[in-house]
Amino acid sequence: MRYLIILFTGILLFASDATLEIVKSTDNRPSVAIQDASEFGDVRTRHKFFRIVMGDLKVTAHFKVDDTYRQSRYDAMIDPLLKESDYLFRYRFREDEQQRLYLDAKVFDIGSKSAVFERSYRVSNRARYPFLIHRAVIDFNDFLEMPSVDWMNRYVVFSQYSKPKSADIIISDYTLTYRKKIISGGLNIFPKWADRAQKGIYYTKLGNRPTLYYYNIYTGEERRVISSDGMLVCSDVSRDGNWLLLTMAPSGQPDIYRYNIKSGVKERLTFYSGIDVSAQFTGDERKVVFVSDRMGYPNIFLKKIGERAVEQLVYHGKNNNACSVHGKYVIYTSRESDNAFSSNTFNLYLVSTQSDYIRRLTASGVNQFPKFSIDGESVIYIKHYASQSALGIIRLNYNEGFLFPLRGHRIQSIDW
Amino acid sequence: MKKSLFIAAVAAALLMSGCSQKKPEVDMTKQETTESSSGTTASTATEVDSGVNSVIGTEESASDITTLPEDERMAQIKELEASAKKIYFDFDKYNIRPDQEPRVDEDARLFASDAAKDLTIKIEGNCDEWGTDEYNYALGLRRAKSVRDALAIKGIDENRMVMVSYGESNPVCTEHTKECWAKNRRVEFKLLP
Numbered sequence: 001m002r003y004l005i006i007l008f009t010g011i012l013l014f015a016s017d018a019t020l021e022i023v024k025s026t027d028n029r030p031s032v033a034i035q036d037a038s039e040f041g042d043v044r045t046r047h048k049f050f051r052i053v054m055g056d057l058k059v060t061a062h063f064k065v066d067d068t069y070r071q072s073r074y075d076a077m078i079d080p081l082l083k084e085s086d087y088l089f090r091y092r093f094r095e096d097e098q099q100r101l102y103l104d105a106k107v108f109d110i111g112s113k114s115a116v117f118e119r120s121y122r123v124s125n126r127a128r129y130p131f132l133i134h135r136a137v138i139d140f141n142d143f144l145e146m147p148s149v150d151w152m153n154r155y156v157v158f159s160q161y162s163k164p165k166s167a168d169i170i171i172s173d174y175t176l177t178y179r180k181k182i183i184s185g186g187l188n189i190f191p192k193w194a195d196r197a198q199k200g201i202y203y204t205k206l207g208n209r210p211t212l213y214y215y216n217i218y219t220g221e222e223r224r225v226i227s228s229d230g231m232l233v234c235s236d237v238s239r240d241g242n243w244l245l246l247t248m249a250p251s252g253q254p255d256i257y258r259y260n261i262k263s264g265v266k267e268r269l270t271f272y273s274g275i276d277v278s279a280q281f282t283g284d285e286r287k288v289v290f291v292s293d294r295m296g297y298p299n300i301f302l303k304k305i306g307e308r309a310v311e312q313l314v315y316h317g318k319n320n321n322a323c324s325v326h327g328k329y330v331i332y333t334s335r336e337s338d339n340a341f342s343s344n345t346f347n348l349y350l351v352s353t354q355s356d357y358i359r360r361l362t363a364s365g366v367n368q369f370p371k372f373s374i375d376g377e378s379v380i381y382i383k384h385y386a387s388q389s390a391l392g393i394i395r396l397n398y399n400e401g402f403l404f405p406l407r408g409h410r411i412q413s414i415d416w
Numbered sequence: 417m418k419k420s421l422f423i424a425a426v427a428a429a430l431l432m433s434g435c436s437q438k439k440p441e442v443d444m445t446k447q448e449t450t451e452s453s454s455g456t457t458a459s460t461a462t463e464v465d466s467g468v469n470s471v472i473g474t475e476e477s478a479s480d481i482t483t484l485p486e487d488e489r490m491a492q493i494k495e496l497e498a499s500a501k502k503i504y505f506d507f508d509k510y511n512i513r514p515d516q517e518p519r520v521d522e523d524a525r526l527f528a529s530d531a532a533k534d535l536t537i538k539i540e541g542n543c544d545e546w547g548t549d550e551y552n553y554a555l556g557l558r559r560a561k562s563v564r565d566a567l568a569i570k571g572i573d574e575n576r577m578v579m580v581s582y583g584e585s586n587p588v589c590t591e592h593t594k595e596c597w598a599k600n601r602r603v604e605f606k607l608l609p
Contacts, residue, residue: 161585164585164586164587165582165585165586166585167585187582187585189553189583189585190550206580206582208578208580210580229578229579230557230560230561230579230580230581231553231554231557231581233550233553235550247550247554249554249557252557252558252560252561252564252579253561254554254557254558274558275551275554275555275558277549277550277551277553277554278549278550278551291550291551297508298508298551319508321549321551321552322549322550322551335546344546368549369549410545412583412585413549
């Protein structure tokens with residue numbers, strides 16, 4: 001009995017620290033089969049829709065999802081061959097005369113042979129079809145009272161190179177399938193959500209003088225925030241939206257500044273003569289995590305705002321040049337081969353500001369641009385492997401990763 | 417027939433010039449608004465040539481580059497720009513390599529020459545594709561700063577130099593080879609009148 005209690009306590013402790021890998025011995029998740037009853041689109045389109053439905057259900061990490069593509073009529077009886085699954089997720093895409101796209105979703109409990117969930121969704125523009133699927137999967141997940149996956153409905157904003165010295169800013173769904181260009185013309189880089197409700201972004205336009213702009217994605221209102229010689233990037237925004245962490249280089253020296261949106265007052269936070277960049281709030285926004293080359297190579301550091309002392313946060317790797325912070329957790333990219341002549345591998349690692357554990361999140365390829373979801377339970381990143389690119393999602397609490405293939409130009413920076 | 421065509425053309429030209437006169441009026445209003453908001457108006461403009469006006473002399477001229485017609489001047493600037501040496505850097509480094517020192521010397525001589533001494537020097541730092549996010553842009557900027565500091569030591573006025581980093585956004589070579597990455601880790605110059 002005593003051993004049992006120790007083991008149980010151990011599991012609780014482990015579960016409360018995301019840096020520890022959770023290895024499941026049994027899989028008790030409900031299983032889901034999928035059936036397509038669409039009346040819209042050719043075979044290719046229907047398969048594309050199916051991949052997103054399957055992807056969304058898998059990314060929740062709450063289900064064992066059957067990969068088989070099956071077709072059916074929307075009002076057909078349950079196929080007896082599906083009896084091994086717990087649920088059947090049947091969906092139908094259809095279009096009305098005004099070319100509005102509908103998604104009907106119906107879920108059957110196979111054990112009781114009854115439909116337990118049925119909803120319809122609509123978008124006015126068929127390009128927005130991924131949001132239909134995300135909404136249906138969120139609602140189905142909520143219906144089964146699983147932990148929330150509302151983050152699926154949030155936008156991702158990213159900058160993408162279009163040609164040399166030129167990059168556009170695009171908003172997309174979390175799989176980067178739906179895309180809408182919002183800023184173009186010139187070099188528009190480092191977009192950052194300005195508020196938690198995702199109404200506006202900050203971004204840098206690199207003209208003769210780097211300038212930070214605010215852009216409201218719904219009204220198109222744009223205003224200049226601040227300019228600086230050399231370099232200017234908004235690295236983080238406080239929870240209330242009133243403070244920005246900026247990297248500025250008024251004399252060619254990249255340092256971190258805290259900037260108050262209301263008063264326009266800026267305060268320099270770092271004073272090292274090398275590179276200090278990518279600051280993000282942590283510890284109730286009284287501390288910042290940032291990237292610096294003060295050890296002779298890029299690494300991750302922590303400092304309290306208003307104090308000069310700097311603490312090294314990561315004691316692993318020789319080239320850790322980007323990070324994402326959520327509460328006490330930090331994900332960083334580490335270059336595993338640090339010379340220009342070997343094949344390059346960048347892996348993602350998770351650490352905590354309050355413990356010494358390091359958890360490796362990826363194992364191969366070039367893994368870059370990690371960003372936490374708003375609830376800190378998932379991580380989005382870009383993976384390049386064997387001349388292919390993909391958007392990756394890691395579900396930290398479930399120790400599962402998913403990849404969505406990517407096409408198009410190279411991504412400059414991403415925020416979720 | 418020819419005469420009527422000519423008259424029509426003149427009339428059209430007059431019409432067009434009439435139309436085009438209206439546009440500057442709109443622009444002028446805009447300008448007045450912005451100027452008055454900053455507290456400066458055309459009537460209070462500071463006279464900057466009163467001193468030189470009272471100097472007694474004969475012929476007035478400026479250096480060659482500013483008296484050249486616009487196109488020729490731009491062509492000359494482009495030529496100067498093309499003759500500037502690019503400075504290359506080691507992987508993940510921003511210090512100037514010993515083998516690049518002579519190239520910095522050449523650039524310093526070029527920028528101090530009569531043809532270039534009135535031009536602003538825009539120092540552009542660039543990186544290979546291997547960095548990500550802000551660090552790469554900062555690395556590009558530090559490369560630009562290393563070159564600016566070296567040029568300043570060699571006598572180029574710091575006020576003539578501006579720096580910008582293009583990170584990995586401006587490659588000269590897009591193949592995925594080590595030779596190509598080495599070509600992209602560079603500082604190059606733009607000369608501005």
